[in-house]
Amino acid sequence: MGIKVGIIGCGSITKLRHAPEYKANPFVDEIVFYDRNPERAETLAAMFGGSVVHSVDELLEDPSIEVISDCSSNESHHIFSAKALLNGKHVLCEKPISLTLEHAQEIVDAQKQSGKKLMVDHNQRFTRAHQKAKEIIKSEELGKVLTFQTTFGHSGPEQWGVNKSNSTWFFQKERSGPGVAGDLGIHKVDLLHYLLDDEIEHVSAFQGALDKVNEHNEPIEVCDNIVCSLKTKKGRLGTASFSWTYYGEEDNSTIIYCQKGILKIYHSDQHQLEVITKDGERVQYHLENIQTNNNQTNSGVIDAFIDSILQDHPPLVTGNDALSALKVILGIIEAAETNTVVTIESVNL
Ligand SMILES: NC(=O)c1ccc[n+]([C@@H]2O[C@H](COP(=O)([O-])OP(=O)(O)OC[C@H]3O[C@@H](n4cnc5c(N)ncnc54)[C@H](O)[C@@H]3O)[C@@H](O)[C@H]2O)c1
Structure with a gap:
């Protein structure tokens, strides 16, 4: 059985990078989309295949979802990424990790407490x-x-x-x-x-x-x-x-x-x-x-993140780097x- 991924936030970065790159990854077999604007989640599920949920807790409390991409806007990262980690998910959080050092620290602490992988999308x-x-x-x-x-x-x-x-x-x-x-x-x-x-x-x-x-x-x-x-x-x-x-x-x-x-x-x-x-x-x-x-190619970030989970090695960009x-x-x-x-x-x- 492959990995089931949940994506929070179904805007441009999800449409252009996370969703296509998870879809192309051979170890991922299902994507579940969530956005507070449900039409955006529906649109991406139709484009890339996968299902839609209507609350973030449906994603975070689903034990079959191992991996979360936090593609919400910056002010929400500390809420979603920290909670996802504490709920036992591996998290790929978009940059910037947060807007304040305190919020960034919450995510880093949640990673330490949970022992799950945290990578931040510094794709350069x-x-x-x-x-x-x-x-x-x-x-x-x-x-x-x-x-x-x-x-x-x-x-x-x-x-x-x-x-x-x-x-x-x-x-x-x-x-x-x-x-x-x-x-x-x-x-x-x-x-x-x-x-x-x-x-x-x-x-x-x-x-x-x-x-x-x-x-x-x-x-x-x-x-x-x-x-x-x-x-x-x-x-x-x-x-x-x-x-x-x-x-x-x-x-x-x-x-x-x-x-x-x-x-x-x-x-x-x-x-x-x-x-x-x-x-x-x-x-x-x-x-x-x-x-x-205007020219999106595979960033390699999703493949590297999935690889760090499967091979159990530290991700190339850690919470402390971010x-x-x-x-x-x-x-x-x-x-x-x-x-x-x-x-x-x-x-x-
Ligand atoms: N790594 C990169 O190169 C790169 C490039 C662009 C954006 N980003 C980052 O990705 C994140 C998303 O950016 P984007 O360009 O996709 O923005 P966007 O405005 O296109 O999409 C954001 C989506 O998240 C949803 N959302 C926001 N807050 C939410 C909440 N609290 N609950 C549920 N849904 C919520 C919005 O409804 C929207 O659909 C940002 O943190 C941004 O900085 C990274």
Whole structure:
């Protein structure tokens, strides 16, 4: 008998990633959908096969469901993911793990108490170009990493989220929290921690709601752009820009400058990774394009999560990894709001 999965929240991320990737996974044989808007659950059950329930407790109290994907909006993760873990389910929680450190800690504690697997969907770690970059950095063939720059920007979540309008929860402070920093920035913070095997320790930033308006044509309550200066524990220096106003083309690029050369990731349409050495030699890797809002490919996250359950090994992104990335993002927002340099305390492991 295969694994039965329950999905909470039937919006865009479920439609484009979780549902198709569970359906394609050979060890999963049933998906049960729940959304407080039942039509959305019905639509996905019709598209991908599976059944629908009308309350979250029907999912969490069903002993035949072993795995839960928490694809609700950010303010609910701590309620659903913590409860699911304490009810004995393995949980794949969407990012950001929560809006506050206290809520994130509730999920991490629930994982410890239950002994079940918790993975958070920081999917950037999984792409082939990022995996290859990690391998090159770790081998130190380019020497040590000195500086970096990273960017993640697209034209905004009002085109992405299921309701396709400016009334989207992504624009509301209570539900979205740190705005574009929590939506896109947190991906790159986690990626930097992973690629550099390091942690961001000091941050400063500027933010603004420069262009997005809500359904009443007022500027949104959260930032649509933020630019940051970062220093890591190991002393690397870097910059990061996160934006919901890159109209026309997404930018998902990272450059890592090392002692003996440069790694350019997702910088060109022709190749996904380029290594340029001190002597000017260029090696271009043709790997796989990263998922964009308009081009969804298998992220590998669901397969990795199911594998960690079946093989009983720790997932590639743990609750503490997600908590650590959230700490940095909240520090970045604090730095921007107070015009100060903020120091981030390391997550206690
Ligand atoms: N990993 C990634 O690359 C990635 C990309 C986009 C979104 N996300 C994350 O996925 C989550 C969902 O985002 P989305 O883009 O699918 O949003 P969305 O607005 O398209 O869908 C969210 C769905 O959840 C449902 N929902 C929200 N709160 C609920 C509750 N309390 N009870 C029941 N149903 C509830 C809504 O009705 C809606 O159908 C967010 O945490 C977001 O940050 C991750």
